[in-house]
Amino acid sequence: MGAENTVLVVGSGQSGFQAVASLRDRGFAGRVVLIGDEPGVPYQRPPLSKAYLAGTAGIEQLHLRGEDFFAEKDIELVAGRVAAIDRPASRVRLEDGTELAYDHLVLATGSRNRTLPVPGADLPGVLTLRTRDDADRLRASLSDAEHVVVVGGGFIGLEFASHAGRPVTIVEAQDRLLNRVATPEISACFADLHREAGHTVLLGQGVSALHGDSRVREVELSDGTRLPADLVVVAVGVVPETTLAAEAGLPVDNGVVVDAHLRTADERIFAIGDCASFPCVQAGAATRLESVQNAVDQARCVAAAITGTPEPYASLPWFWTDQAGAKLQIAGLLSGADKTVVAGDRAAGKFSVLSFRDDVLIAVESVNKPADHIAARRLFAAEPKPAYADLEASEFNLKEHLKVASTRG
Numbered sequence: 001m002g003a004e005n006t007v008l009v010v011g012s013g014q015s016g017f018q019a020v021a022s023l024r025d026r027g028f029a030g031r032v033v034l035i036g037d038e039p040g041v042p043y044q045r046p047p048l049s050k051a052y053l054a055g056t057a058g059i060e061q062l063h064l065r066g067e068d069f070f071a072e073k074d075i076e077l078v079a080g081r082v083a084a085i086d087r088p089a090s091r092v093r094l095e096d097g098t099e100l101a102y103d104h105l106v107l108a109t110g111s112r113n114r115t116l117p118v119p120g121a122d123l124p125g126v127l128t129l130r131t132r133d134d135a136d137r138l139r140a141s142l143s144d145a146e147h148v149v150v151v152g153g154g155f156i157g158l159e160f161a162s163h164a165g166r167p168v169t170i171v172e173a174q175d176r177l178l179n180r181v182a183t184p185e186i187s188a189c190f191a192d193l194h195r196e197a198g199h200t201v202l203l204g205q206g207v208s209a210l211h212g213d214s215r216v217r218e219v220e221l222s223d224g225t226r227l228p229a230d231l232v233v234v235a236v237g238v239v240p241e242t243t244l245a246a247e248a249g250l251p252v253d254n255g256v257v258v259d260a261h262l263r264t265a266d267e268r269i270f271a272i273g274d275c276a277s278f279p280c281v282q283a284g285a286a287t288r289l290e291s292v293q294n295a296v297d298q299a300r301c302v303a304a305a306i307t308g309t310p311e312p313y314a315s316l317p318w319f320w321t322d323q324a325g326a327k328l329q330i331a332g333l334l335s336g337a338d339k340t341v342v343a344g345d346r347a348a349g350k351f352s353v354l355s356f357r358d359d360v361l362i363a364v365e366s367v368n369k370p371a372d373h374i375a376a377r378r379l380f381a382a383e384p385k386p387a388y389a390d391l392e393a394s395e396f397n398l399k400e401h402l403k404v405a406s407t408r409g
C-alpha cells in the first residue's frame, strides 16, 4: 500500500479516535495510523472529573473502544510521542526515532493544563487533572487529605469539587464562578449550589504563593489570608498543544490556525479538537473550543474532507457539566450577548437562561431542563434563528416556540 493512501493521526484522545473511526465508517480503505503518547486504548476525559473520580465508574467505562475494535477496523495504534513533522518529506518522526510517511496528517494533540505561576507551585500535594493518571493520583490523595483547596472555579475545578466526596475550598480570582463560559445568572446559581453542598467559595481572590516543606501546607491568597491545605488542585485552564505545528512552520495563534475545512496552511495537514483555532460561524471569529462535541464533529468533518466530500465546519457548539447535584447544558456560544432572559423556575432550580445578540437568540444555558436544551439545539439547527420578539410571544417557552416554528416551517 503506497504512502498516498496513508492517514496519520497524531493524538489518540477524543478527536483523534473519532477521526480514525469516521474514516473507516466512510469506507476509507487506505492505511490508518493513530499515534498517541498516553498508555492503553483511547479513552474519554469527562468521567475523570465525575463518575471515575467518585469511584462509581471503572476504567472500562473510560475506554472509547476496546482493542478488538482497532484490529477489526484495521486501525494501527502506535504508542509514542511525535517529535517532529518533516513537511517536505511528508513524514513524522517519533521520539524513539521511528519515521512514518503520510498522505494526510491530522493533528489532534489536544491541550495541556496551565500551571500556577507562583512560588511553591511544584510542591508535592499540588496536583492537576487532565489524564487518567492524574485522576488516579487525585483519588489516592483524597483519602489522606484533610484540607482540600481547588484553585480555579471553571468546569474542571467545580466538577472535581462536586465529585471529591467531601467539602473543599474553591478559590476563584474572578468575581464569579464559570466566568469564561456562563452568564452571571448561571454563575450565581452554581455559587449557591456549591455553598449549599458544603463547599467554601471564595471569589475575587488570587493565589500569591503555596507554602510547605516536604509537601504543601498552606495556600496564600492575594489579600494575605493563608488557608490550610494538604491537597491543592490547580484547575486554571489549558493551553493548546501546538508545538509540533509551530516547529513545522505552520501558523499558530491560540491554537493551530485552520480554515473552514479545518486545513492548516499546508493542505495535507489538518488540525482538530482542543488544539485547533478555526473560523467559527456562531462566534463570527477565530475560536478554539474545548468540548467533546467540538472534538467529535471536527473529526467527522476532516474524515469527510479526506474521503472526498468536504463540507465547511459549521456544527452548533454545545456542552454539558454535572456539578453540585445539577446538570448544566449549554447550546450555542455567548460571545457578544447583549440581553438575557431567565425562563422557568429559578427557585426550584429548573430554568434556562436565553442569551441574545442584536435580538437574535445565540445561546441557551439550561439547568436541570434537558427538554429546553434539546429544543434549543433544534431551534439553532433551523433558519431563521429565533428572534427576541417571537420568543417573547411564546413567553420564552422554547418547546412552545419550537411547535409554533415547525407549524410555520
Ligand SMILES: Cc1cc2nc3c(=O)[nH]c(=O)nc-3n(C[C@H](O)[C@H](O)[C@H](O)COP(=O)(O)OP(=O)(O)OC[C@H]3O[C@@H](n4cnc5c(N)ncnc54)[C@H](O)[C@@H]3O)c2cc1C
Pocket (backbone or CB within 6 Å): 010, 011, 012, 013, 014, 015, 016, 035, 036, 037, 038, 044, 045, 046, 047, 048, 049, 080, 081, 082, 083, 108, 109, 110, 111, 129, 130, 131, 156, 241, 244, 272, 273, 274, 275, 289, 290, 291, 292, 293, 295, 318, 319, 320, 321, 322
Ligand atoms: C477532566 C476533564 C473533564 C471534561 N469534561 C467534559 C465534559 O463534561 N463535557 C465536554 O464536552 N468536555 C469535557 N472535557 C473536555 C474534553 O474532554 C476535551 O475537549 C476533549 O478531550 C478534546 O479532545 P482532543 O482530541 O482535542 O484532545 P485530547 O482528548 O486531550 O487528546 C489529545 C491527545 O494527544 C496526545 N498528544 C499530544 N501531543 C502529542 C504528540 N506530539 N505525540 C503523540 N500524542 C500526543 C495527548 O497526550 C492526548 O492523549 C473534559 C476535559 C477534562 C480534562
